[in-house]
Amino acid sequence: MRIIGILAGTVAAALAAGPALAHDPASHAVTRIEGPADDYVYQLAPPGSYALPRIKPAAVLGLLDESGAPVDLKAVFAGRLTLLSFMYTRCGDACPLAALRLADLQRLASEEPALAQRVQIVSLSFDPDYDTPTVMAEYGEMMRLPDVAAPRWLFLTAPDSESLAPLLAAYDQPVARAAADSVSGPFSHLLRAFLIDAKGDIRNIYSADFLDPRLLLNDLKTLSMEGS
Amino acid sequence: MLAAAPALADETCQSPYMAKITGEEEYVYIWTLGMEGLGDGSDKLVTVDVRTGSPTFGQVIDVDSVGGRNEAHHGGLTDDRRLYWVSGLDSNRIFLFDIAGDPANPKLVKTIDDFEEKSGGVVGPHGAYALPGRVLISGLSNSADKTGRSALVEYTNDGAYIATHWMPTKENPQGAANAEKADGYSYDARVLPRRNVMLSSSFTGWSNYMRPLGDVVKDPEAMKAFGNTMVLWDFHARQPRQVFEVPGTPLEVRWAWGPNNNYAFTSTALTSQIWLVYEDENQKWHAEAVADIGDPATLPLPVDISLSADDSTLFVNSFLDGMTRVFDVTDPHHPKQIYDKKIASQVNMVSQSWDGKRLYYTSSLLANWDKTGDDNEQFLKAYFWDGKELKPRFEIDFIAAGLGRPHLMRFGSAALYN
Numbered sequence A: 001m002r003i004i005g006i007l008a009g010t011v012a013a014a015l016a017a018g019p020a021l022a023h024d025p026a027s028h029a030v031t032r033i034e035g036p037a038d039d040y041v042y043q044l045a046p047p048g049s050y051a052l053p054r055i056k057p058a059a060v061l062g063l064l065d066e067s068g069a070p071v072d073l074k075a076v077f078a079g080r081l082t083l084l085s086f087m088y089t090r091c092g093d094a095c096p097l098a099a100l101r102l103a104d105l106q107r108l109a110s111e112e113p114a115l116a117q118r119v120q121i122v123s124l125s126f127d128p129d130y131d132t133p134t135v136m137a138e139y140g141e142m143m144r145l146p147d148v149a150a151p152r153w154l155f156l157t158a159p160d161s162e163s164l165a166p167l168l169a170a171y172d173q174p175v176a177r178a179a180a181d182s183v184s185g186p187f188s189h190l191l192r193a194f195l196i197d198a199k200g201d202i203r204n205i206y207s208a209d210f211l212d213p214r215l216l217l218n219d220l221k222t223l224s225m226e227g228s
Numbered sequence B: 001m002l003a004a005a006p007a008l009a010d011e012t013c014q015s016p017y018m019a020k021i022t023g024e025e026e027y028v029y030i031w032t033l034g035m036e037g038l039g040d041g042s043d044k045l046v047t048v049d050v051r052t053g054s055p056t057f058g059q060v061i062d063v064d065s066v067g068g069r070n071e072a073h074h075g076g077l078t079d080d081r082r083l084y085w086v087s088g089l090d091s092n093r094i095f096l097f098d099i100a101g102d103p104a105n106p107k108l109v110k111t112i113d114d115f116e117e118k119s120g121g122v123v124g125p126h127g128a129y130a131l132p133g134r135v136l137i138s139g140l141s142n143s144a145d146k147t148g149r150s151a152l153v154e155y156t157n158d159g160a161y162i163a164t165h166w167m168p169t170k171e172n173p174q175g176a177a178n179a180e181k182a183d184g185y186s187y188d189a190r191v192l193p194r195r196n197v198m199l200s201s202s203f204t205g206w207s208n209y210m211r212p213l214g215d216v217v218k219d220p221e222a223m224k225a226f227g228n229t230m231v232l233w234d235f236h237a238r239q240p241r242q243v244f245e246v247p248g249t250p251l252e253v254r255w256a257w258g259p260n261n262n263y264a265f266t267s268t269a270l271t272s273q274i275w276l277v278y279e280d281e282n283q284k285w286h287a288e289a290v291a292d293i294g295d296p297a298t299l300p301l302p303v304d305i306s307l308s309a310d311d312s313t314l315f316v317n318s319f320l321d322g323m324t325r326v327f328d329v330t331d332p333h334h335p336k337q338i339y340d341k342k343i344a345s346q347v348n349m350v351s352q353s354w355d356g357k358r359l360y361y362t363s364s365l366l367a368n369w370d371k372t373g374d375d376n377e378q379f380l381k382a383y384f385w386d387g388k389e390l391k392p393r394f395e396i397d398f399i400a401a402g403l404g405r406p407h408l409m410r411f412g413s414a415a416l417y418n
Helices: A003-017 A073-077 A094-110 A113-118 A133-143 A161-170 A213-226 B115-119 B213-218 B220-224
Strands: A062-064 A070-072 A081-087 A119-125 A152-156 A175-177 A187-189 A193-196 A201-206 B027-033 B044-049 B060-065 B072-077 B083-088 B094-098 B107-112 B122-131 B134-142 B151-156 B161-166 B189-192 B197-200 B229-234 B239-245 B263-268 B273-279 B285-292 B302-307 B313-318 B323-328 B336-342 B350-352 B358-362 B379-385 B390-397 B405-412
Touching (some): A070 A073, A081 A094, A081 A213, A094 A113, A193 A213, B115 B151, B115 B161, B122 B151, B229 B273, B263 B302, B350 B405, B358 B405, B379 B405
Antiparallel strands (some): A062 A070, A193 A201, B027 B405, B044 B060, B083 B094, B273 B285, B379 B390
16 A cells, blocks of 8 residues: 555545645546536647746755765755655655655656656655754655656755755745644745756746646656757 | 645635635725825835734734836735735736745735747736746736737746747737637736636737726727627636627626536626626627626726625626625526625725635726716725625725825735645
């Protein structure tokens, strides 16, 4: 049992209260959608038919991979199309919701082998004191598809909170201590995810509202078409 | 600051991407147009303490002058509510205030001086609308002909230019349906994420909004240069999908909040109507006039509107008669007026707390459109709303205080940044 079974209970309440995960993939052809509140049931522009302007360079830092080995974000980004998401494993709210959507993205992208080889998902913890490489490795094992054709999904952390702070500031990723009685975990944060091109430039920024796997896939395809 | 956090009390009518205040608002930040001969005469950000029980409740506790007059008008908060962007319709300057470091004492941290150059000729930076990690500026005009033809301009939260999205026109429809009716004008732009749509409205250009209103009204050619359209966009692609004919200058866009309520309201300044833009059961979008505001024949000049968080009540201000009218919009196709009150000789903006219990009104429209003499009342007035009537809470006379012409309001709270 992987991601869906493990996290379904955790996010069920959030899903019930908030937007659904994805829209109908056939919505280009079928415009009629049943029900007045089919959240995220909308038409998407085809890949390559719209622009994704350069927003700013993606900040980089020396981090730790799941084995505890040093890894440089600059090298991670180079030559690949990246979906970077900040998260922490103790989160009981937005992060598991985002993880579900990224798992869907990994599955969707795995169906297109050429694209899958160029794409990667990077989940980066902003709670390195708890999220050690070992914890991230365990979390990653729950999330990832074992399929070798799937895009790679890295789970990174930092040596400590102090060294991570400049990176969080550069990505405009505010993180604050939550109230002591918070049921959603020890931190409160805006959910942010970033589309980063092969040159290391940010090309889109997503909140929970637009973390739709099919939309993400279209954006990745749009970037991949720039180089073709 | 979770995006999905419950919003127990916050101003309505804000970007859905913005962090929410989870308690009563503590401060109201008022972007105020300088008035010649009054105080330092400069535009300024005025901070008012609205904390119930505070020793300085209802008082101005901070004033940050930007030096000079820029035709201060609108602005907005970033999605993380750390920066308050406010702009000048005449100077094209945009001022970024940090309200997170000390919410009681905003600090100017950046001034954007090259908006016109970077945007490719957009002038009149207007609202600042929070997108994820970005800010969307709706322009009111352009440097080439100073008409209302304009664009939407994107910046990063910290003020780096990203892109310009010109409004569709008859000559450049950009794929929009009904583009033969497009006037290319711009005013407000707001997003309904779950439908991937953005709705924009239209006003008039620099050549009209910097001219005395009395002169404009008497000039038939000038009166032709007002917007008569709204545009529905594919938000993700930033591409216009459909142009609606909405005669009489549709201004503020207010999306409903309810998960089943796929519609927005606007009011038309020159034809004095409430319009509804809605999606039908076949996912087609329509615009229709659904109510008059006062007597349109008397030109009340509707300006700001505020929709309650439960989508039941719409507050509608009109500038020339100084009235606020409250409509029951439970049936959005058939609004019914349930209350009215004369706020003053003139009134423009209205902001409402998320629980609908507290409302704030300011007075100024534009330097050359505000009334003169004794009718030039300039104020912040705060009220309680009990569902039936407005009861005074406090007020500040911005002329007696030497401040100027108060315009856009945004709420703040120290609780956001703990």
